[in-house]
Amino acid sequence: MKIYDAGKVIAGLIIFFVVFTFPVYYNHGKVEPAPKPSLETEKIQSLYEKNCVEDKATMRSGHMLLLDKWRDTVVRDRLRSYAGFKGTRFEMSLSNTCMDCHSNKEQFCDACHNYAGVTPYCWECHLTPKEMK
Amino acid sequence: MNVWMSLIVSLIAIGAVVVVGAIGGLVPALHPVFGVVIPYAALAVFILGFIWRVLRWAKSPVPFPIATTAGQQKSLPWIKQDKLENPSTRWQVVDRMILEIVLFRSLFRNTRMELYKENGKLTYGWQLWLWAFALAFHYSFLVVVLRHLRFFLDPIPLPVTLLESVDGFLQVGLPSVMISGFVLLGAVGYLLVRRLYVPFMRYISLPSDYFPLFLIASIAATGILMRYVVRVDVVGVRELTLGIATLNPVVPDGINFLFYIHLFLVCVLLAYFPFSKLMHLGGIFMSPTRNLRGNSREFRHVNPWNYPVKTHTYDEYEEEFRDRMIEAGLPVEKQPAESGSATDTESAEDSAE
Numbered sequence: 001m002k003i004y005d006a007g008k009v010i011a012g013l014i015i016f017f018v019v020f021t022f023p024v025y026y027n028h029g030k031v032e033p034a035p036k037p038s039l040e041t042e043k044i045q046s047l048y049e050k051n052c053v054e055d056k057a058t059m060r061s062g063h064m065l066l067l068d069k070w071r072d073t074v075v076r077d078r079l080r081s082y083a084g085f086k087g088t089r090f091e092m093s094l095s096n097t098c099m100d101c102h103s104n105k106e107q108f109c110d111a112c113h114n115y116a117g118v119t120p121y122c123w124e125c126h127l128t129p130k131e132m133k
Numbered sequence: 134m135n136v137w138m139s140l141i142v143s144l145i146a147i148g149a150v151v152v153v154g155a156i157g158g159l160v161p162a163l164h165p166v167f168g169v170v171i172p173y174a175a176l177a178v179f180i181l182g183f184i185w186r187v188l189r190w191a192k193s194p195v196p197f198p199i200a201t202t203a204g205q206q207k208s209l210p211w212i213k214q215d216k217l218e219n220p221s222t223r224w225q226v227v228d229r230m231i232l233e234i235v236l237f238r239s240l241f242r243n244t245r246m247e248l249y250k251e252n253g254k255l256t257y258g259w260q261l262w263l264w265a266f267a268l269a270f271h272y273s274f275l276v277v278v279l280r281h282l283r284f285f286l287d288p289i290p291l292p293v294t295l296l297e298s299v300d301g302f303l304q305v306g307l308p309s310v311m312i313s314g315f316v317l318l319g320a321v322g323y324l325l326v327r328r329l330y331v332p333f334m335r336y337i338s339l340p341s342d343y344f345p346l347f348l349i350a351s352i353a354a355t356g357i358l359m360r361y362v363v364r365v366d367v368v369g370v371r372e373l374t375l376g377i378a379t380l381n382p383v384v385p386d387g388i389n390f391l392f393y394i395h396l397f398l399v400c401v402l403l404a405y406f407p408f409s410k411l412m413h414l415g416g417i418f419m420s421p422t423r424n425l426r427g428n429s430r431e432f433r434h435v436n437p438w439n440y441p442v443k444t445h446t447y448d449e450y451e452e453e454f455r456d457r458m459i460e461a462g463l464p465v466e467k468q469p470a471e472s473g474s475a476t477d478t479e480s481a482e483d484s485a486e
Contacts, residue, residue, distance in 0.1 A: 001192045009191040012418060013184055020180060023285040023378035031379045032287050034372040061364040064307040116367040117283035117294060121304065 035115045038107035043100060053084045053097075064120070067094060094126055136335050143343035147351055154397030158390025167393050168373050169382040175400035182407025183415060190419045196436050200425040201239075208430060219427040226426055233423055237271075240264045263327065270320035274349070276300060276313035277356075284374040308360055318353040321346055345411055348402050355395040365389040 003009060044050060052059045054066065070092040073079050082092045091097050102108045105128055113120060134142070157167030204215025220226045232238050243260045280297050283289045301309040325346045328338045359365045369385040370392055376383040406412065418424065451458070451465055458465050 002194075003188060003191045004194055005191065009187060013187055016183060016187075016415070017180065023282070024380065027285075027287050027375070027379045030287075031375050031381055031383075034368055034385065061366065068307045112368050116371055117289040117297070118308075118367070119294065119298065 032115065035111035037109075037111045038104055039102075040107070041101060041103050043103065047101075049086075051084070051086055051088070052101075053082065053090050055085055058085075067098075067122070070094070094122060134339060136329070136338065139338060139340045139343055142340040143347055146340070146344055147347040150348075150398060150401050151351065151394055154394035155390055157397055158388075158393025161386070164384045164388075164393070165382075167397055168384045169377065171400050172377055172396065173382075175403040179403040179406055182404075183412075186407045186412055187415050187419065190416070194437070195421045195425070196434075196438070198425050198427065198429050198434050199421050200427040201422045202427045203242075206427050206430055221426055221428050221431065223426070226424060230418070230423060234417055237264055237267055239423075240267055262323075266320045266323040266327075269316055270324065273313040273316035273320060277311075277317055277353075280311065280313070284371050285378040287375055287379075306361070308364075311360070314353060314357050314360070318350060318357065321350045321353065325350070341410060345402075345405075345409060348398060348405070352395065352398045352402065355391055355398065359389070359391050359395060363389055363391050365392045 039050070054062070059066070070082065073082075074092050080092050082090045084090055099105070109120075112118075154167070157163045157171075200220070202219045204218025205212060206219045207214045207221040214221065216225045217229055217232070220229050241261075241264045243263055244257045245260045246255060247258050248255050276296065279293065280300060282293045283297070286293065297311070300311045300313050303310060303312065325343070328334045328342060328346070366385075366388055369388045372383055372385045373388065402411075406414075448466075451467065455465055455467070455469060459469060
């Protein structure tokens with residue numbers, strides 16, 4: 001059977017195909033390997049028990065919630081001490097507690113955030129470790 | 134099908150999709166099937182089905198200029214043409230199509246006949262809600278789809294990151310709330326409630342109307358759950374989706390089963406798309422009432438498959454029955470006195486033929 005306005009229809013279908021397969025040729029078939037956040041800092045290596053504030057799974061999926069809670073507690077209630085999951089008390093501070101162990105922001109924070117395209121607004125107020133020095 | 138049957142059928146269908154997706158997510162052995170095989174199959178069905186459907190439409194002839202003429206057609210030079218509502222050139226058609234696709238202008242003109250209780254008059258009223266929510270629905274869906282490009286493109290292009298920061302500019306909660314997701318769910322909710330609440334909409338609605346709404350609502354809901362409640366491993370998800378996009382599939386461990394439900398729902402949407410009403414994505418470009426020129430005064434359009442019609446004109450009729458017409462006292466155009474010579478010329482014409 002005849003296709004009416006074949007030129008226009010096929011041009012439209014080519015545009016459709018090109019648009020919907022955009023990711024295939026945009027990436028050139030190369031994949032950036034999934035990041036592994038590095039724990040290779042002097043402070044972490046020197047720890048006897050390598051524990052974070054909460055357990056690994058909670059930290060991995062919920063660190064942003066913890067930081068949000070810390071911010072609100074410190075700013076609104078002036079409370080600075082937080083009981084970790086092992087009973088250890090931590091000072092609720094991104095710069096002094098988190099970044100003390102994880103001083104390698106580029107290999108730790110940024111590794112996943114850049115991969116997933118997340119831009120946390122921590123560093124709009126907080127200084128990055130490098131800037132502090 | 135009445136409303137209950139339609140609702141039950143589409144809810145069972147969507148329930149089955151969710152259950153199958155959940156099984157695919159909960160059984161690790163099935164992850165390669167649900168994370169790689171089914172997405173590729175769905176994509177293939179979507180692209181090939183889309184092309185097939187468009188080509189099938191293109192096989193239907195459109196012999197007549199049936200553009201909707203919502204304004205003054207091009208006429209005499211001193212009559213002002215409404216170029217947008219009644220385009221006569223290709224570029225004017227392009228203008229009208231762009232505005233139709235971007236702003237849904239024909240939906241904007243939606244009217245409804247209603248009996249006003251205050252004065253008992255039957256009046257056409259302007260119905261703007263459908264247009265407003267349709268616009269909200271389509272644009273939020275577009276933003277959601279474009280935001281998801283961060284899972285499929287590497288490096289993530291700047292426009293995608295910018296769109297995301299605009300979408301989340303309220304900076305409420307962590308991870309920060311993306312407005313588009315909730316607008317999408319709300320607008321789908323409106324479209325569903327409209328179908329169920331307005332009696333004549335309920336009467337004409339079929340499972341093929343409810344199912345896409347439930348499907349898109351479930352996709353939005355699982356997406357929202359994954360972002361704000363369950364918080365799936367985004368790095369793992371991106372590994373999987375980038376693998377799909379680069380044709381190097383990988384199946385990372387530890388992705389929550391909710392992601393597999395979400396992914397399977399999207400696959401069903403893609404595979405269902407070309408065979409459903411959702412195909413208006415392609416159909417809008419193929420609408421003859423929109424993409425044709427309103428030039429029926431400028432050009433004579435003849436049905437291309439008109440066969441030679443057998444005619445019997447009045448002249449021929451009178452020639453055949455003149456004598457009897459005169460006998461019956463009926464008026465004739467040519468008098469029989471001239472008919473002698475007329476017959477001569479006619480026979481001369483006959484011989485000339």
